[in-house]
Amino acid sequence: MSNEFDEQYELFVELLDTKTPQDAVKMLKMFGVAESLIQQIRERHEEAAIAVREHAIAPSVFAGNQATWYTGPHQDDKCWPALADQLRRKGWEKDSIGDLDRSSSQVMSMLNHPKEKQFSTRGLVVGHVQSGKTTNFTAVMAKAADRKYKLFIVLAGVHNGLRRQTQLRLVQDLVTPNQAQWMQLTVPEKDFTAPANAAAYFAKTNKQHVLCVIKKNAAVLRKFRDWLGTASDYLQDCPALIIDDEADQATVATKTINPLIREIMDRLPKSAYVGYTATPFANLLIDPGAEDLYPEDFIISLPKPKGHFGTEVLFGREPLDGEDPEDVDDGYDMIREIPDYEVDQVRPPSKAEKDSFVPEIEGSLRTAILYFLLTSGFRADRADTRVEYEEWCPELG
Secondary structure, eight states, X not given: OOHHHHHHHHHHHXXXXXXXXXXXXXXXXXXXXXXXXXXXXXXXHHHHHHHHHHSSSSOEEEOTTOOOOOOOOOTTOSHHHHHHHHHHHTTOOHHHHHHHHHHHHHHHHTSOOTTSSOXXXXXXXXXXXXXXXXXXXXHHHHHHHHTTOOEEEEEEOSXXXXXXHHHHHHIIIIIGGGGGGEEESOBTTBOOOOOSOTHHHHXXXXXXXXXXXXXXXXXXXXHHHHHHHTTGGGOTTOOEEEEEETTTSSSTTOSSHHHHHHHHHHTOSEEEEEEEESOOHHHHTSOTTSSSOOOOSEEEEOOOOTTOOOHHHHHOOOOOTTOOGGXXXXXXXXXXXXXXXXXXHHSOSSGGGTXXXXXXXXXXXXXXXXXXHHHHHHHHHHTTOOOOHHHHOGGGO
16 A cells, blocks of 8 residues: 555544544545545455454454444543553453454444434443453443443443442543543442532533443433433433443343433433343343343354353353364263252251251261361462461361
8 A cells, every 4th residue: 555545544543432433434535535545445444443353353243234333442542551551461461362362452442433413332242150240341441431432331230339330440440541531430348329510510611521420220220310300401412322231131121220210311311322232142032122121233253261160161061063072171070969968958847946056067068168267268379378277177287
């Protein structure tokens, strides 16, 4: 390619920060760029965007009419590079960060360009249990922030503990490295309470991103919905990303939570809803024809991370059609049968005797407890932690 093409392509990519691909093409025409050169620029951009979406590491399905525009992080981005640096300091290997980069870019490629006039995207990301789904959606949020998404809403389960834990993670990995770029509507110690002036958060003069981590609780969601309503004039140009952590919990077919989530989306003319779960069955069984949260735009299945120790590794499974049995975990020797007579040693014979019953810690239960103490001791030793196990079980001393 010629130097002129490279220069014009770089200009086109810069324009995409503030304009959709269609509007960026119009700008090139206004600058007098030749039609033939514009066509080459469009083809190269489309190839790069399709490569991110279709040649990544996560299997996916997506709506055929959904445009793609995202070609990956830019050199001058702030949030994603800062997150990658955080992960390196935590000891992540280069290959693992590379996998996260590709899979999160793939999710990004399914979202709408933030400068589109209106959109309402619904997608689902499926991951293995305890396999880094939080890190993945943190990376997606970082990349969306770098591309000028404004409002970030994380629906963090139904319990205060998970909400607080999620807020702390996002503050550590997303907010603290670029503190001047973020405003927080919630803090670890407290769920959402409505600030006085909602419009101040979304005015065009405010260039900061807005983060809100809330529980799937009817009173909280109702309060947040109403607060958004007070800033409706400022939300027309406020691209929002809604992350539903544990999307199968309380979201599907509920009388209050489900309608409230959709009402929040209705308050936002530009919104992308992305559910994350390890158990997607309820989400996939939502009626696709209903006004609901069925993932009609895309579904992505995250690959199992290297070193992930989950149920397949533990218990094994039968190979699927086309799989080489040698590539499938056959499980560990983990199953132990408990003799029927031992059950009576730990279960009261009747309800009337439950208060006076004293269980006998013998046989397989005693062996299991001893194994637990031994393995806990090994883990504590690896972490250089002193634990006085002899006080719990002198026989282990």
